[in-house]
Amino acid sequence: MVRTVHTAVQLQAPLVCGTLVKSLFDISLQFIADNIGHVDSLAGFPEQMAVKLFSAAEERHRFIDPHTAHRALHTVFCEACGELVLKSMCLRNRYLLISERMDEIRMFQSLESLDLNGCRLGNNHDIFKYITSEALSRYGQQIILKGIGANCLSDAGLQRLTAPVRLMKKGLENLQISLVNLSLKGFFRNKINLIRSETPLKVFTHSDCKTEGWAEQMEGKSLFERH
Structure with missing residues (x-):
């Protein structure tokens, strides 16, 4: 109105x-x-x-x-x-931008895909709280977290990231994570129930990750500069 x-x-x-x-x-x-x-x-x-x-x-x-x-x-x-405003977001290697624009990032609550590779975020960064927030889960969509390598995440960080779903049945019902450091394979073997894909998975490349939605046109003015 x-x-x-x-x-x-x-x-x-x-x-x-x-x-x-x-x-x-x-x-x-x-x-x-x-x-x-x-x-x-x-x-x-x-x-x-x-x-x-x-x-x-x-x-x-x-x-x-x-x-x-x-x-x-x-x-x-x-x-x-x-999701017409923003469906996917590529923030690869953009640590400073994430820290400076966290308030704006929280506004997008229909996000389906996110690339955070190389951002050196650590275990306790606020963006991981955003990913598992109830504000996102209320839309009932699946979010694919692409490329979280080179973020200094430990087993404890992955436990914290998946805890809302595993322990409290809150947050996102569906969370896919790709490109996890191989050093974390023990966590996934012991804490996560893995399901074998019925069809071969496509090889992941960063070229598949891009910012997609109307907000992409905010190039050079706010969050979403092209790479």
Whole structure:
């Protein structure tokens, strides 16, 4: 639901013959993008319109403005559009970015795939709490944690990562982990019930990992620069 905002829009005649005047649709889209913090919800909004509004809001830096960022990105778009905003995220070798942007990362609660290889996070980093949070599990999706090698994870770290599901039956019901250090194979043999795949697994390569979703266009302005 979009709040009713009364405003006056004055259209001026073109100064030069042949100059195109903005359509009423473009004017309305830009006005809503400028005032995205006053939008209650986009639930039921057509996808084609929502992606145009997302692009317009991004162009106006509404996702990095501290006064509008959380409401615009999380409340307005992520809650209504889910995985369309961000389905997968590649943060390979981006330790500083993860530490600086953890609050923004938490906003994406429909994430299905995450690559954290080479980030040197250690056992207690907040991003692992995010991965196993009930906020994610309420959507009931499966998250694939790709590439957690070179993160200084010990057996204790893996136990902590999987504890919500193993011990308390909370957090994500389905958690897939690939590219784990071979030194942790004892943990998986003793703590995790492994199920043999019915079909051969495809060889994993980092080229398969990428940031995917509308938020990918936030290149160079916030989280999601291309690699």
